[in-house]
Amino acid sequence: MLYPINLNIDKMKITIIGGGKVAYRKAANFLNFNKTVTVVSKEFIEEFEEIKEKIDMIYDKYDKKYIEDSFVVVAATNDKQINHEIGVYCNQKGKLVNVVDDKELSNFTVPSYVKRGELLLSISTGGNSPSLSAKIKRELEEKYDESYGEYIELLGLARKKIIEENKDIKERRKKIKALIDLSIDELKEKI
The missing domain is CATH 1.20.5 (Single alpha-helices involved in coiled-coils or other helix-helix interfaces)
Known part of the structure; x- marks a missing residue:
């Protein structure tokens, strides 16, 4: 069962491993909270060009050295084995880890949210129905405008x-x- 929590990530090092759509979405979410993140991948999708000035991009394959001093890690590669390796390592080292293709190996998830200044409304179905989370998010965005x-x-x-x-x-x-x-x-x- 997931426990809801809001983290002050100002002083935490956050690393995302992966350069695809999911990694981009995760990086953009952190930027919504004024947090610079490190993103490691051999290749990055075109969308990363839009945010490259706001993140630290490392063009390289995954290596444990990139997450050793990170507090929050997102494993978002297209390689299930690498994501698994990252998840196991982070769990052993007491790090917060979100393995995008393995809910059981993750020790946190990132809910859908609506942010209006300091108002933060989170929506989670525990990973069971992202479609329902998206529907509720749209409804909340209408009700709680800018x-x-x-x-x-x-x-x-x-x-x-x-x-x-x-x-x-x-x-x-x-x-x-x-x-x-x-x-x-x-x-x-x-x-």
Whole structure:
């Protein structure tokens, strides 16, 4: 069973082994969270040209030396045996590893998600139905549009102001709880 967790990856070294579509998608996802990653492959699909300035690309075959100091590893080659080798090594060394073609060897998966500023909605079917995850993601993207990024930021600012101005814990909680019923314009007035 998977346990939901949000990781602060700012100080973690992340390496992706593979240069195909899945590796590209994984690299692009990390970039959505402002994280530079190292991607190792003998060949890269054309899409990597779009992000090559934002990632560290190593043109080489897989070698354990590329993941020894990584905390998070994604095995995304088109060779099941290499992916297996990476997964076994990472599990033995206590690293987080996502083996894209072996759910059982992975100790983490990356759910589908909708990101609106600091609002992060994750969708997972535990790998059982990526199609359902994609459907739910589309529905959430419609319901929680881009304006929620600003809304979350304003909620945080208003919460901080309430905490600074109210010493009474009960009063503070009451005011903070009431914030979520306000519109963006009403929140702007509170700040």
